[in-house]
Amino acid sequence: MTKTKIVVSFSGKDSTLALHDLMHSDEFEVDSLMATVTSGFDRTSIHGVREELLVAQANSIGLPLRIVRIPQKCSNEIYNEIMAEAMSKMKVDGINHIAFGDLFLEDIRDYRENMLKPTGVTPLFPLWGFNTDELLHRFLSLGYKTVITCVDLTKLSEEFSGKIIENGFMDQLPKEVDPCGEYGEYHSFVFEGPIFKSTINFTLGEKKVTPDMFTGKDRFCYTDLIPDE
Known part of the structure; x- marks a missing residue:
């Protein structure tokens, strides 16, 4: 077919x-x-x-x-x-x-x-409706590795920006935060896993806090990922 x-x-x-x-x-x-x-x-x-x-x-x-x-x-x-x-x-x-x-x-x-x-x-929408706890567990069980590049400071603390998502990650999250960050609590970059032929190597750079475009108040914390030579 x-x-x-x-x-x-x-x-x-x-x-x-x-x-x-x-x-x-x-x-x-x-x-x-x-x-x-x-x-x-x-x-x-x-x-x-x-x-x-x-x-x-x-x-x-x-x-x-x-x-x-x-x-x-x-x-x-x-x-x-x-x-x-x-x-x-x-x-x-x-x-x-x-x-x-x-x-x-x-x-x-x-x-x-x-x-x-x-x-x-x-x-x-291939993942639509699946339980997000189970999705994150499956993602990690498959062998994928990912780093958090940005957090919404109204929902997560700055220390989460730049953190590698590993087993036990869900236990560190506040109860109101979706494990997969579906409400925009955090965003991520995947650098290794079954569909990758090689690991994407990088170094964690500086963190930068940016304001909310509507309120002007500091809201998002980005961690720069610097490609390794």
Whole structure:
């Protein structure tokens, strides 16, 4: 049976697990990865990971990378226009499906479905509805290694930024924090695991606290990941 080609929206651990499952699927063939990079910063949007490390991930996995560049302080209207163009390029390549690592937030899923509806591209959510405790346990049991690149200081302390997620991690989290950080409590970078041909080596750099764009108060703590030479 001919497999259906699909692109995977790629960022942290959840999308990596979704990619893992799709790469072992009898129904889908992963054509490429897609990631947004903020122009000027040359870092992945939200996660704050350097573009060089994103490229290193794709190379290690052995899949082409579709980088979608978005401007700083990007409005929803402009973002939707840019993503529509990216979807159009996918369709030219004969690809009509894209997968996301979203877990349970209905508003995020509704947003993606409504955004993609005019493009004719079908969104898929391979991990949707699974228990997040079990997902994180499976992720670690498979042998994946990931580091936290950013934390929301209203939900987690600064010490979590730059921390490697290992067994016992869930026991360290406040009860109100989702184990997978689905509410934006933290974001991560995966550097080793079954789908990687080699480890992505890096050094932890400085931490930087940035403000909330609406309140102006310090809110996010990023840890820079510096690619090893």
